[in-house]
Amino acid sequence: SHDYHFGLEDHEGISELFDCD
């Protein structure tokens, strides 16, 4: 496994990030 810090919450997906929800 890696040390990447996941910052997105469960309710945030790629759809929200591109304003498509």
Place this chain on the structure above:
Amino acid sequence: PPQTPIRAAMTSIQQLRGDLTSSGDQPSTNLATYFKNCTVDPTQDVLKRLETLGQAFSQRFGQAVGPRCIVLGRQRFNLGVKLYYKVMEAMLKSEEKRLSVQNFSKLLNDSTFHTSLLACALEVVMATYGESSFRTGGYNHGSGGVDAAETNVCFPWILDVVNLSAFDFYKVIESFIKADPTLSKDIVKHLETCENLIMERIAWRTGSPLFELLKQEHEGGAAEQVETPAS
């Protein structure tokens, strides 16, 4: 045998190619179904975009690495396309589970989303071949047979090739890492370095879409603005 930088690079390349052996250079049946479920089928736009960006990538790769490497650029691009399709499918599966919807028409018809996803896939391929390694690490072997030491294909080179803002590229990184659990520790670290570069420097350059968003936020959000009588 002892791990050397070259051995590590060769292992990463074999792993990437191995992981993508079963992925085709066309959308899988599942991905094609997501496309078909859209209100507007994005298939033709997706294929057209890949054709245009494929030509741009091979040409720019040849310019940066050497004219005899255009074919090599095409191979890198094709590997990137396989990864792009694979990660897109995983992202959509995850979104379907999260949102309980199957129609992703808006997202799948968003050109910026596709370009960001493809750019991230290509950056992963380039980093795996050691062609996008940041030089602060002290070595760059160009392990794919390309001597990239004299060239400048390091991130953010890819953004210029596909004409994408760093801010839009940033949006896709975390979801990309989540969607592909097979990415090596080194590649995740590389993407994290790209993220930091964007956050600390590139997103703040003149012309970045970040400034318009900050302006909208400051004004209370575009949607909340009072309409003028004329409109």
